[in-house]
Each structure stands twice: as structure tokens, then as C-alpha cells.
Amino acid sequence: MKMKDIFQKALQSIGDDSTLLNVKPVSGGDINEAYLLRTEKQQYFMKFRKNAPKHFFKLEKIGLESIKNTNTIAVPTVFKREENDHFGYLLMEWIEGDRTDKTGELLGRNLALMHQCTGPGFGYSKDTYIGNLLQPNDFYNNWIDYYRECRLVPQIQRAYKNNYLSLQIRKKCERLLERLEEWIPPKSKASLLHGDLWGGNWLTGKNGIPYLIDPSILYGDHEFEIAFTELFGGFPTEFYKAYNEVMPLSLEYGERKLLYQLYYLFVHLNLFGTTYLESVTRIVHKYI
Incomplete structure (x- = not known):
């Protein structure tokens, strides 16, 4: 499956059927590919990995949700997780902003x-x-x-x-x-x-x-x-x-x-x- 097809299928699965306007590779660490996806509705962050270890992204999703459930410190919202025999990904909220003195x-x-x-x-x-x-x-x-x-x-x-x-x-x-x-x-x-x-x-x-x-x-x-x-x-x-x-x-x-x-x-x-x-x-x- 082509990457563009993976992106579009992921977005459609969460209800974003709008046009995919731009895909930009971004820094995402040493072991995953990372992309900024921009549609007509909003921006998303996708972490992607071919042949990901079993439950690799599931464990990350659990971790993020466990932190979120404490209601203490912010984490990105996870919209979609996919893991199969060929690849895995997390589709998440895009986080961007400037530091303040607080x-x-x-x-x-x-x-x-x-x-x-x-x-x-x-x-x-x-x-x-x-x-x-x-x-x-x-x-x-x-x-x-x-x-x-x-x-x-x-x-x-x-x-x-x-x-x-x-x-x-x-x-x-x-x-x-x-x-x-x-x-x-x-x-x-x-x-x-x-x-x-x-x-x-x-x-x-x-x-x-x-x-x-x-x-x-x-x-x-x-x-x-x-x-x-x-x-x-x-x-x-x-x-x-x-x-x-x-x-x-x-x-x-x-x-x-x-x-x-x-x-x-x-x-x-x-x-x-x-x-x-x-x-x-x-x-x-x-x-x-």
C-alpha cells in the first residue's frame, strides 16, 4: 500500500473525509518515520513504522491515555492506532506553540x-x-x-x-x-x-x-x-x-x-x- 493511501485511509477512519492538502516529513526520533498531515479540517501528527514490534504503538497509546486520565498534565490526543503484519502507526493531535514565561x-x-x-x-x-x-x-x-x-x-x-x-x-x-x-x-x-x-x-x-x-x-x-x-x-x-x-x-x-x-x-x-x-x-x- 502506498503511503498516501495509508494516510487517507487513516483520516477517513476517524471521519475526516476532507482533502489531504499537504504531507510533510518531520523529526520523529531515531526509530519511527513522522509526518505532519494537513487536511482542510485540521493538522495531524502521524508516527509510522514498517514491521513495528508487536504492540509497539499499542503500548504508547496506553501510556498516553494513562497520563491523560490523571487530569494533571497534557498529552496529545490519539485519534487512531493501526498495527498489522506490515506496518504500524499512531495518528495524533498536532501540537504546536511558543513557550511563555510560565x-x-x-x-x-x-x-x-x-x-x-x-x-x-x-x-x-x-x-x-x-x-x-x-x-x-x-x-x-x-x-x-x-x-x-x-x-x-x-x-x-x-x-x-x-x-x-x-x-x-x-x-x-x-x-x-x-x-x-x-x-x-x-x-x-x-x-x-x-x-x-x-x-x-x-x-x-x-x-x-x-x-x-x-x-x-x-x-x-x-x-x-x-x-x-x-x-x-x-x-x-x-x-x-x-x-x-x-x-x-x-x-x-x-x-x-x-x-x-x-x-x-x-x-x-x-x-x-x-x-x-x-x-x-x-x-x-x-x-x-
Whole structure:
């Protein structure tokens, strides 16, 4: 099926039978094609992928709707999801706007309100994706156990299998896994987390309203999320001030921040290669 036919069929399925005026490829990340579709009625955003992994877009749709249902922070509306043996896509609301002097504050406050929404345990009921990597999930009563078994262990094993880790560093990682309770609280709140919140996964809409995109949701320690926001930048100072006013970070946050960032650095190591090995090694050496 030609791409134009896919676009038109998707639009017709949601009741937009108007003329498709323009299709423009846009930036959409490393693994999906992305398009701005403009009809006589409105504009849409489509994420498209050939041979998408099973439930890849279904999981993203569930994540967006879970965040939306908290009534705390904006996400794009999903109009249509399609997944078959040949391709998959999400057809969504097009988000566009300019930041105002209140955007960073709103992002921080609204994310903190989202983090106050809690789940039945630590983890998630379905396996999810971060980039192309499948993340195993289950629910745990203990945050440390979840972070160890469903986050760090799979990434460490993958990195070793890919020959990124020496045997010496692998053994240090194993000792670190045994000592997580020295830095991480076992009984924090099981907050709803976006799960992949770097600077490229939030947008500004009309009137400066911030929107979250591309979630990989889980329930976990809210400081795990904040640690990732500090890893690659992209969040204004006002964001952290507003967040702390609603949901203050603990006095021990600084002690565990790098340990939380370690997971995302392992993800980047496994996705993009040895550029991230030095950062991984430095953190492991800091704790062990």
C-alpha cells in the first residue's frame, strides 16, 4: 500500500473525509518515520513504522491515555492506532506553540501532580519499550527489587552480551546490585512515571501549555524520573523550582541521582554503543 493511501485511509477512519492538502516529513526520533498531515479540517501528527514490534504503538497509546486520565498534565490526543503484519502507526493531535514565561513552571507543577498519582505496586503490568529495547515488567512490593530485576539487570546483561563491559566492570555491577539498599529507598511512593522523560519528550502547545510525548510508563520512585531530566538537559530552572514546591525531593536525592541515571546510560550504551561506556564506568566506580 502506498503511503498516501495509508494516510487517507487513516483520516477517513476517524471521519475526516476532507482533502489531504499537504504531507510533510518531520523529526520523529531515531526509530519511527513522522509526518505532519494537513487536511482542510485540521493538522495531524502521524508516527509510522514498517514491521513495528508487536504492540509497539499499542503500548504508547496506553501510556498516553494513562497520563491523560490523571487530569494533571497534557498529552496529545490519539485519534487512531493501526498495527498489522506490515506496518504500524499512531495518528495524533498536532501540537504546536511558543513557550511563555510560565511554560517551565507549568511543566514542573503538572509533572509533580502526575507523580502524586500512584499505582498498585512498583513496576507495570505489561512489558514496554524504551527506544527499540524491550523492558521487562512486573509488579513488585519493593522498589529496590523492581529497579534491580526489571531495570538494571536486563541492561547490564545486554551490555555484557554485546561485549561493552569488561569482566571486571561486570563483577562491580553485580556488587552494586547487591548493595542498592544503601542508596535507594525500598518503600517510596509508587508514582506514575513517564519513564523516558528527556528534553525531547515534551512539547509546547498553544498558550505555552507543556505536553508530554513518547511515554514508557511505569510506577516507581518519582526521583528516578527527575534524575533523568537532569542527565541530558532540556528542562528550565523554573521546572525544578515548581516541581519541588509541589513534591519536594528528599535530602538523599543527591546520593542516589547518579545511580538512577545509570539505568538510562546503560540504555544509551545498548542502543548507541560505546560513546556512553565512560559515563557508565565512572558511575559504577563511584559507588563500588
